[in-house]
Amino acid sequence: MKLKKIITKSIRSYYDGELPMTTIEASGKPFIYTMEFFDMLAEQDLEVGEADAEQE
Amino acid sequence: MLSKSNRNNFDGPIPGENFTSDVKNYPWHRPPTHNSLDEVVGSMVKSLNKPEKTALVLALLETNETILDVVTGLIRIGVANGRMSIDMGILAAGPMARMVEVIAEKAEIEYDRGWNQKPRLVTSELLRAMGGRVDPNEVDEDELDAAEQDEPDTEGLMAMSDDPASEEQQLEMLGSEILEDEDLV
Numbered sequence: 345m346k347l348k349k350i351i352t353k354s355i356r357s358y359y360d361g362e363l364p365m366t367t368i369e370a371s372g373k374p375f376i377y378t379m380e381f382f383d384m385l386a387e388q389d390l391e392v393g394e395a396d397a398e399q400e
Numbered sequence: 401m402l403s404k405s406n407r408n409n410f411d412g413p414i415p416g417e418n419f420t421s422d423v424k425n426y427p428w429h430r431p432p433t434h435n436s437l438d439e440v441v442g443s444m445v446k447s448l449n450k451p452e453k454t455a456l457v458l459a460l461l462e463t464n465e466t467i468l469d470v471v472t473g474l475i476r477i478g479v480a481n482g483r484m485s486i487d488m489g490i491l492a493a494g495p496m497a498r499m500v501e502v503i504a505e506k507a508e509i510e511y512d513r514g515w516n517q518k519p520r521l522v523t524s525e526l527l528r529a530m531g532g533r534v535d536p537n538e539v540d541e542d543e544l545d546a547a548e549q550d551e552p553d554t555e556g557l558m559a560m561s562d563d564p565a566s567e568e569q570q571l572e573m574l575g576s577e578i579l580e581d582e583d584l585v
Contacts, residue, residue: 375437377445
């Protein structure tokens with residue numbers, strides 16, 4: 345399978361609200377970069393650093 | 401170039417010598433800088449928020465590059481520089497695409513995503529077709545991909561023609577020389 349096709353699948357899954365839960369659990373850290381995070385970033389006129397601080 | 405007689409047959413590499421060479425010469429041969437998905441996405445998001453990177457992304461999108469192209473390029477660069485493994489890059493593609501989309505939305509420029517995002521609608525026909533055993537969305541995409549791959553090339557030098565080759569062409573392909581009428585006289 346070509347790289348672009350795999351990336352397309354990954355993007356589609358993310359936009360459908362699916363997250364790689366096994367990888368996230370294995371890392372032991374909470375994953376903040378969800379669709380909601382980016383929606384919030386798009387709605388509010390925040391810089392990314394400020395949004396990070398708000399999430400924490 | 402040495403002639404055949406001057407070549408020393410014992411001066412070649414020893415079988416297995418390639419395994420003794422240093423394989424850590426490239427960044428992707430070494431462990432990546434960021435190991436967790438959160439770190440990978442975080443570093444990419446922060447990097448994309450820098451003015452020079454934002455300008456580059458916007459310039460690419462304005463020249464009709466799709467978000468998919470931009471994200472693929474970013475992942476390739478990240479892997480080549482040893483910042484992430486290829487697997488992590490693929491997993492981070494979704495958040496990166498959304499970040500690029502947010503940048504484009506904020507800059508109010510027209511952009512093309514580069515992929516079709518179908519809403520998750522499960523119809524009774526689809527479930528019947530799948531027998532209820534498989535995730536319909538997944539199968540739908542795979543079937544579409546398979547259909548795209550199965551389509552033969554209809555253009556280009558090596559494309560298959562619809563019509564069979566003429567008798568003369570077939571003889572030529574088999575190595576026969578076609579004699580002109582003048583040669584026969």
